[in-house]
Amino acid sequence: MSKEILNSIKESLINLDLDRTIDFVKKAIEYGVKPLDIINSMADGMKVVGDMYERGDYFVADLIVASEIFKEVMDILEPLIMREKLKPIGRVVIGTVEGDIHDIGKNLVATMLRANGFEVIDLGVDVSPQKFVEAVKQYKPDIVGMSALLTSTMINMKKVIEALVKEGLRDKVKVIVGGAPLTEKFAKEIGADAYGENAVIAVDICRKLVEELHKSR
Amino acid sequence: MKFRDRVVLALRHEESDRVPIDLGATLDTTIHIKAYYELREYLGLPRKPVRAMGVGGQLAEVDKDILDLFHVDVIDINRTLDPVAPYPYRFKFVSAIDGSVKEVSDREFYVWRAPYGVDVELPRYIEVVEVGEGFAGYSTGKLFGIMPRSGYYFDSLVRWRKDKPPLADVKSVDDIKKFDWDSFKVADDVVEILRKRAEYLYKNTDYALINNFIGSPGGYHDAGGQNLRGWDKWLSDLKIRKPLAEAILDHIHEVRMYNVKKIVNAVGEYVQVIKIGSDDLGTEEGPQIDVKTFREFYKHRFEELINYIKKYSKAFTLLHSCGSIYPFIKEFIDIGLDAINPVQISAKGMDPERLKKEFGDQITFWGGGIDTQHVLPFAKPDEVVDHVKKLIKIFAPRGGFIYASVHNIQPPTPPENIVAMFKTAYEYGKYPIK
Numbered sequence: 001m002s003k004e005i006l007n008s009i010k011e012s013l014i015n016l017d018l019d020r021t022i023d024f025v026k027k028a029i030e031y032g033v034k035p036l037d038i039i040n041s042m043a044d045g046m047k048v049v050g051d052m053y054e055r056g057d058y059f060v061a062d063l064i065v066a067s068e069i070f071k072e073v074m075d076i077l078e079p080l081i082m083r084e085k086l087k088p089i090g091r092v093v094i095g096t097v098e099g100d101i102h103d104i105g106k107n108l109v110a111t112m113l114r115a116n117g118f119e120v121i122d123l124g125v126d127v128s129p130q131k132f133v134e135a136v137k138q139y140k141p142d143i144v145g146m147s148a149l150l151t152s153t154m155i156n157m158k159k160v161i162e163a164l165v166k167e168g169l170r171d172k173v174k175v176i177v178g179g180a181p182l183t184e185k186f187a188k189e190i191g192a193d194a195y196g197e198n199a200v201i202a203v204d205i206c207r208k209l210v211e212e213l214h215k216s217r
Numbered sequence: 218m219k220f221r222d223r224v225v226l227a228l229r230h231e232e233s234d235r236v237p238i239d240l241g242a243t244l245d246t247t248i249h250i251k252a253y254y255e256l257r258e259y260l261g262l263p264r265k266p267v268r269a270m271g272v273g274g275q276l277a278e279v280d281k282d283i284l285d286l287f288h289v290d291v292i293d294i295n296r297t298l299d300p301v302a303p304y305p306y307r308f309k310f311v312s313a314i315d316g317s318v319k320e321v322s323d324r325e326f327y328v329w330r331a332p333y334g335v336d337v338e339l340p341r342y343i344e345v346v347e348v349g350e351g352f353a354g355y356s357t358g359k360l361f362g363i364m365p366r367s368g369y370y371f372d373s374l375v376r377w378r379k380d381k382p383p384l385a386d387v388k389s390v391d392d393i394k395k396f397d398w399d400s401f402k403v404a405d406d407v408v409e410i411l412r413k414r415a416e417y418l419y420k421n422t423d424y425a426l427i428n429n430f431i432g433s434p435g436g437y438h439d440a441g442g443q444n445l446r447g448w449d450k451w452l453s454d455l456k457i458r459k460p461l462a463e464a465i466l467d468h469i470h471e472v473r474m475y476n477v478k479k480i481v482n483a484v485g486e487y488v489q490v491i492k493i494g495s496d497d498l499g500t501e502e503g504p505q506i507d508v509k510t511f512r513e514f515y516k517h518r519f520e521e522l523i524n525y526i527k528k529y530s531k532a533f534t535l536l537h538s539c540g541s542i543y544p545f546i547k548e549f550i551d552i553g554l555d556a557i558n559p560v561q562i563s564a565k566g567m568d569p570e571r572l573k574k575e576f577g578d579q580i581t582f583w584g585g586g587i588d589t590q591h592v593l594p595f596a597k598p599d600e601v602v603d604h605v606k607k608l609i610k611i612f613a614p615r616g617g618f619i620y621a622s623v624h625n626i627q628p629p630t631p632p633e634n635i636v637a638m639f640k641t642a643y644e645y646g647k648y649p650i651k
Contacts, residue, residue, distance in 0.1 A: 018457050061452035061506045068453050099365055101372040104448055124378070126350070126365050151594055152369060152628060180501050181590060198502060 002033045006041040013045035014052075016065045018072065025073050035080045039117070042070055046115045050200035063199070067111040074114075088119035090210035093135045094145035095123035097156040102149035105179060108199040109145065116203050129156070129163040136169050142210050145202070146192075148179040158190040165191075174209035178202055220290035224425035225489055228533045228555055228581050230616040236609060236646030237290040239583070239621040240639065241279030242427050243492060244271045245537050245559055246584065248626040251369065252635070253277035254335045259632035260286070266328045266336035268298060272343050272354065273362055273371045275331065276625055287639040291425040291619070294414045294488060297324055297340075300422045302414035306407065308342045310357035333369050333628070350377070369628065375447075384445040390464040401472045403432040403479055412483035419487035427490040427535070432476030434469050436496035437515050438505075441469045455510050462514060470518045477522055478529075485530025490556070492535045493522055499540020503565050508544045520552035527553060535583055539624065541565040546572070550579045559624045560585030562608070569611045582612050583619040587638050593622065594630045598637040605641040613650045620646060 005028045012021040028038055049066045052058040092113055096106050103125050110120045121139050123131060136144060144164070148154040157177050164170040177187050178196040187195035194209060196202030218234050226233040241247045248256070250267045254277075258264070262282060270278035270293075279289070281299045294302065305322035312319050321341035329345055331337045332352065339345070344355040352364040354371040362371030363379075374380035387393055411430060418426055434441045442451035442465055454462040473494075481491065498505055523534050533555035538545070542557075543566035549557065560582045562569050569585060585608060587593050592604050612618040620642045626635060645651075 016456060056503060059504055059506055060500055060502075061456060061510070064449045065453045065456045068457070099367040099369075101365070101368075101376040103376075107449070125376070126368075150369075150627075151590070 002028065002031060002037070005031065005033060006037060009038060010041045010045040010048075013042060013066060013069055014048050016049075016062055016069070018065070018069050021069050022072060022076070025076055029076070029080070035077045038073070038077060042073055043116050046070060046112065050112070050203070054198075054200055063108060063112075067108070067115065070111070070115045089117040090142040090206065090213075091119045091121070091139060092143040092145055092206060093121045093123060093132070093139055093141040094147070095127035095132065095135075096125040096147045096149075097153050097160065098126055098128045099156060100148050100150055100153035101125045102179075103147070105149070105199070106145075106147035109147070109178065109196070109202045112199045112203050113206060116207070118203075118206065129160045132160045133163050133167050133169065136164065136173060137167075141173060142213050143174050143176060143206055145196075145206075146175070146177045148177075149181070151181045154179060154181055154186065157192070161191045174213055176202060176205055176209065219423045221423055221425045221489060224290050224619065225533075227616045227619055228489070230578060230581070232614075232616050232648040235648055236613050236618055236620045236642065237425070238288055238639065238642055238646070239291050239619055240287055240289050241270070241277070241284070242289070242291040242293050243429050243535075243537070243558070244274065244276055245495070245624055246621040247271070247276045247279060248635075249369065249628050250275045250277045250331065250337055251333050251335055251628040252626050252630045252632075253279070255628070255630075256632040256635050257283075260636070266338045268326065268338040269340070269343075270297075272339060272356070273373075274625065275333075275337070275364075275370055288643045291427055291490070292418070292422070294411065294418055294426050294428050294484065295430065296418075297326075300418065300424070302417035304410050304413040304417065306410045308357050310342065313344050313355035313358050313360070314346060332364065332366055382445055382447045382450075384465065385447050385450065387446075387461070390460060393461070393464045393468065396468070398468045398472055401433045401476070403476045405479070408479045408483045411480060412487075415484040415487035425490065426488040427492060428480065428484045428488045428532075429492045431480065431492060431494060432473070434473065436494035437466060437469055437473075437518055439497040440495045442466065445469075452505060455506060455514060466514055466518065470521070473518075473522060474525070477525055481526055481530050481532070485526070485532055488532050490535050491526055491530070491532045492537065493519075493526070493554075495537045497537075497539040498545055499538065499542040499561070499564055501540060501564050503541045504544055505540075508548065511545055511548060516548055516552060519549070519554070523553050533581075539564075541567055543567060543572070546576050546580065550576060554580060556581035556583045556619070558583040559621070561623050563588050563590050563623070569608055573611050573614075577612070577617055578615060581617045581619060584621045584623050585612055585618075586620045586642060587622045589623045589626060589630075593626065593634055593638065596634065598631075598633045601634045601637045602641045605638055606645050609642065609645050610650055613646060613648070 009024045110122050113120050146157045174193045176194040177192045184195045194205045223233045224237045227237050239246045268278040270276050305324040309320045325341040326338040329337050329339050342357050346353045351366040354362045364371045535556040537558045541564040
């Protein structure tokens with residue numbers, strides 16, 4: 001029974017059916033299905049949605065609907081989860097760099113990371129190198145994610161990495177960068193660990209980066 | 218050959234003597250003030266503050282000497298530098314700086330030192346106040362944006378998260394009715410000024426004329442629903458809150474038709490091009506929505522707008538839509554759109570050869586002249602020349618091509634590249650293309 005309901009939750013999410021997904025989630029809770037299992041089904045559904053986006057079957061609008069559905073389900077599950085104390089896969093500090101106010105891409109990455117079990121601390125936009133460093137000291141994340149949309153601000157990513165090196169924090173985190181003007185080449189040049197071409201790829205990379213980090217610790 | 222004829226021939230898909238060139242006729246085909254300042258320095262032109270054509274994006278009004286140098290064929294009727302129509306528009310507002318009542322025309326300017334190191338000429342109805350985050354911009358006394366200390370643009374309050382889009386919190390169709398839609402309707406005195414300017418420039422210059430002012434909302438999608446509801450929220454409105462989206466679009470369309478009718482009646486006989494809106498439908502990676510959604514909400518509304526313009530004037534219609542918009546081009550051709558901008562060739566599916574082959578005889582490409590994200594700022598001048606030649610070879614044959622960069626030229630861009638670009642556009646753009 002619970003396997004069927006979990007599958008229905010996943011399918012309704014894939015079909016971007018908000019009402020049906022909520023109905024099935026409520027039913028699942030009634031039947032005593034564990035919140036973690038519901039979240040895992042949602043995460044599986046999000047992965048399929050992400051794959052469909054990569055293939056060009058789904059569009060940005062569809063990713064946004066999926067993350068709205070996810071958020072509504074999380075609102076229902078959060079009070080139940082608090083009791084269960086679930087451990088996140090990893091912790092990510094994310095922000096758009098100094099001088100840049102664009103955040104749609106960053107927000108999408110943050111949401112998809114949360115949907116996939118990460119704890120995300122979003123520093124917002126126009127984040128200075130000092131602010132990134134302070135956040136790393138305060139939150140001790142596994143990953144630092146940086147976003148920029150302008151050719152004139154992406155160079156500030158290098159400043160952040162240099163600041164982390166200066167504070168002796170660089171080898172304690174993995175750095176992933178993304179944004180429209182960025183390339184794999186640029187990411188390498190500035191000393192980042194990874195370049196995420198889009199939100200879906202970014203989540204995959206973050207999973208791998210966390211594994212690498214935990215192995216080396 | 219006269220500039221005006223050259224542009225009209227291109228829009229009719231005929232080859233004139235050369236490809237027409239646009240730099241500065243629209244807020245999507247001009248250049249950032251910083252890059253423009255550096256260009257003028259490089260060319261050894263007399264140093265002076267740069268006049269802002271667009272304050273938010275810090276976009277330059279292009280001087281006549283540059284228009285001449287680059288062989289530009291088309292200008293905006295609201296231009297404030299020579300050639301300029303002598304009809305100022307007067308604003309009366311309460312100053313954000315000292316609370317006094319100010320009366321200024323849109324042709325009065327003052328100099329403001331921008332944080333990116335250039336003296337900028339701002340119109341007097343714009344006031345700038347230094348604040349914690351940077352510089353707050355006020356237009357006729359209303360705060361519209363803040364430039365970060367190390368920034369290049371005035372970013373909207375919504376981007377700063379200091380404000381919400383006007384319809385962010387509406388829940389029902391009734392909530393939408395309560396919004397002051399009439400405030401978007403264009404005033405008769407504004408329309409009269411547009412008419413006078415269009416007529417003057419039509420009779421006193423040979424330039425092709427474009428009217429960019431279509432009132433607010435400036436579109437249905439990006440400048441429409443997304444502007445009013447929020448970028449992401451509107452996208453999900455179209456999927457899971459359809460009655461709300463329909464109601465909002467009905468109101469938007471009613472206002473847009475009101476504005477278009479007034480404006481076309483005023484300028485229709487003088488301008489060659491009317492920009493019908495700014496509606497980014499793409500992203501870098503793909504369209505924002507599927508074609509089905511486009512047809513469900515937008516196609517018929519765009520069609521009514523375009524039909525009115527076609528019926529009541531001889532002007533060609535131009536739409537601005539950034540990003541990967543390949544699937545919508547055929548839809549726009551269906552409803553009679555004449556020209557599309559910026560033709561973002563670096564976005565997915567926007568391959569120049571494919572676009573020209575499949576649509577080149579049915580729609581004019583206004584843009585697509587250089588990859589402003591990867592080539593113009595970073596390549597060497599001779600690479601720029603090769604790149605521009607390739608694009609002209611693809612887009613120019615049989616007309617239907619107005620040469621412009623893909624969107625505004627941004628800093629940092631080497632001035633030598635800008636010069637190489639426009640020099641090549643002029644020389645290599647001669648018909649027949651070799």
